[in-house]
Amino acid sequence: MDKRLLDILVCPVTKAPLIYQKKNQELICKASRLAYPIREGIPVMLPEQARKLTLEEVEQIK
Template sequence: MALSRELLAVLACPGCRGEVRLLEDESGLVCPACRLKYPVRDDIPVMLVDEAEEIGE
């Protein structure tokens, strides 16, 4: 089961409240402003700053 468009429309970065984008492989959500990747585990987005990974350029 993939993430629904409705869920993606309401999710925001917990750090800056900015928009997040789903990666093509659906492994995570990326906040371009904070440069963080939030993981998706078992089709559930883990929207915790402590669980996020920094992304490179």
């Protein structure tokens, strides 16, 4: 994930910053508890395409 792109992307729901999770190829928003997928190198920033995170998953994110 390009650092410059990550710096300008925000959660479309909360406008909070995103955390890149390389292992799952996702962009994580702690505020909305959503994980946006990255498909073929392109972030899919649609809330309806995002995976809902459990509270435990959110607490484990650094």
